[in-house]
Amino acid sequence: MKKIYAIGVGGSGSKCLESVISLHSLGFYGQDTVLGVLLVDADASNGNSQRTNILLDRTIKAHDTFKNGSTQLFKSELINYGNWNPLADVSNATNLEGIFNKPALQYQTPALGKLFDALYSPEEQVADLGVGFRGRPPIGSIVMSRLELEIARGPGGGARNGWQRLYASIQDDLGAGNNQVIVHFFGSIFGGTGASGIPTLAKLLANQLTDQGLRANVRINASLLLPYFGFEKPDDGNQTVYAETRFFALNTQAALQYLTEQAHGSFDRIYLIGDHDKKQYRSFTGGTNQRNDAHFVELYAGLAINHGFQNFGNHGESKGSYISRTSSERLIWDDLPDADQTWQQLSQGVKFAYAWLYNFSLELQDAKPLGSSNFAKGAPWFQYYFSLRGGEDGKPDVSSNDEVERNKILTFWSYYFLVWIEQISTSHRGVGIWFRLPKLDATTVSKEFNPDAPRPYHERLDELVIDENRPLDCLDSIKNDLADQKLSNQCGVIGLAHNLFQLLGGSN
Known part of the structure; x- marks a missing residue:
């Protein structure tokens, strides 16, 4: 079994976890894989972290509901270690x-x-550090340096923070003989929290493992983000301490120098990922308003996990890896790591989420007022998954509370998955690079997606994937296939979802 501990440090780190969680839900890291997620941020109200938490919560519910299906969709376990605020472990005060x-x-x-x-x-x-380290690595470094070994280990009893629970799980994994354990850090090295937190936490973890004779059995990797976005001065009143784009290059240089000189033994593999074509975001000094769209750089960061597993046996010295793209003007599928696998699984996931959100979920809602028998007259596939006689034929009633709830759970996941991938696809100069998708309203903290709200029906899938030539890829033919070749004995929303996922991906 493979075990991944993904630790997102700071706002950019939490955004990387959106990609990691979404890839894992499609089975990208393998079926026999467990993903554990921890968010580390001094800004408890950070909008990026809150959006990641919503996605994580909805994805865990989908995993718990659909994990026993016949495909790799939601097959692998997903664990939430919560949010850890290291500032709270250092002091009750919120300024230096x-x-x-x-x-x-x-x-x-x-x-x-x-x-x-x-x-x-x-x-x-x-300056109030309750909204984070304000893009200032010197502030973050002096706070993070106070994280002593005993604080990170935690007490022998009582409540543990997310870091302590994660470390206890690593110990359990190694004790059970799991020989492929990877801890993968994510975050920027040009801001405050990531630049100061990742080196400190990696060194802390490496020292803990070394003290217990476990270091050789764990790989510690990191996707470190170089500058890939910029912003103007935040319109936050009289704030005088805030993140400034003009310091990004200097912050990056200092962080790389520190990693070169001081991080020996802390990391097994480091991935440096950035983009010279800076995306412009609105600037806020922490809080719920700090909520930036997903970016393709964060997708690359998440894809690095598989590279770490492919090179799991190469242990003994820190290593760096790099990848470049064909043209600065656009991104194509071949620019992605493991291009064939990435194209196949992302395309399958996009088509599935799109088909469910804009068609199948609506069909199941319509079946309830019409009655199953009447609805099935125009939808031959329906009778293979749902009862036409109130459950008397051994199939579930589409109107039952369980089936309605399963439909909602999958609809929620489909929406948030499409929000993420649409933002990824338009993050390069605002032009679709891998997919053509409608713009969805990104989730805010106060207003969440309503799965019962009206939305249009869509039938065509052939234009979703850029550079794919499948002109007959439409849901009418998919529904005929669902009726002609039921691919498993599972019924209800669970069986329908997995059969649909399989048909949209060929043999997967």
Whole structure:
């Protein structure tokens, strides 16, 4: 069994986890794989993290509901280790002045007090870190450096934070003989939280494993994001400490220098991923408004996990890998790692989610008021999955609470999956690069997608995938196939979903 621990550090790290979660739901990392997810951020209200949490929650529900189907869809286990705020473990204070007790520092060790003033401006010392480290690696580094080994290990009893529970799971995996355990960090190295948190946490983890004689059995990899977006000064009133695009190159240089000189033994494999064509986002100093669209760089970051497994046996020194694209003008399928597999599985997932959201989920809703027998007259496939006589034939009633709830769970997942992949597909100069999809309203914290709201029917799938030539790919023919060749003995929404997924992907 393969075990992946994906740790997203900071806002960009949480966005990478959107890609990891979505790929895992399609079985991209293999059926015999367990994915554990941990979000690390000092900004508990970060909009990027909250959106990832919504996707994670909806995907876990889909995995729990559809995991016993006949295809790789939702087959592999997905575990949520929650959100960990390292700032809360360091101090009850939320600014540098309070965390380091500046008055006591100046009184007890005047020299350190002067050094503190030399390193951090008065504004930085009192800036509220409850909204993150404000794109300033020096702020994040001094806070993260206070994470002592005993704090990370946690107490022998009582409540554990997400990091402690994740580490306990790693120990259990190794004790059970799981010999392919990968911890993969995600985050930017040009901002505050990722640049300071990933090296610190990786070193902390490596030291813990080394102390227990376990380091050789675990691979610690990282997808580190180079600058790939920019923004203007945030319109946040009188804020004086905030992330600034002009410092991104300097932050990146410092982070890479640190990794080169200080990170030996912490990482087995590092992936540096960026884009010279910077995407422009609106800027906010943390909070729920900091919610940026998904970007193809984050997809590349998630795809790196498989490369780590392919090179699992290469242990002993830190390594770097790189990939380039054919043209700076556009991205094509061949530019992706493992292009054939990635194209096949993403295309299958997009067609399935699109077909379910815009057709099958609506069909099942329509069947309820019409009655199963009447609805089946115009939908021959229906009788192979649902009862026409109130469950008397051993098949479930489409109107039952269980079937209605399963339809909603899958509709929720389809919506959020399509939101993610549509944003990925238009992140390069606003032009579709792999898929042509309708723009969906991205989820906000206060307004979630309503699966019962009216939406249009769609039948055609042939134009969804760019550079794919399947002119007859439409749902009418797929429905005929569902009626002609039932691919498993499963009935209800679960059986329908897996058979549809299989038909849309050939033999998968």
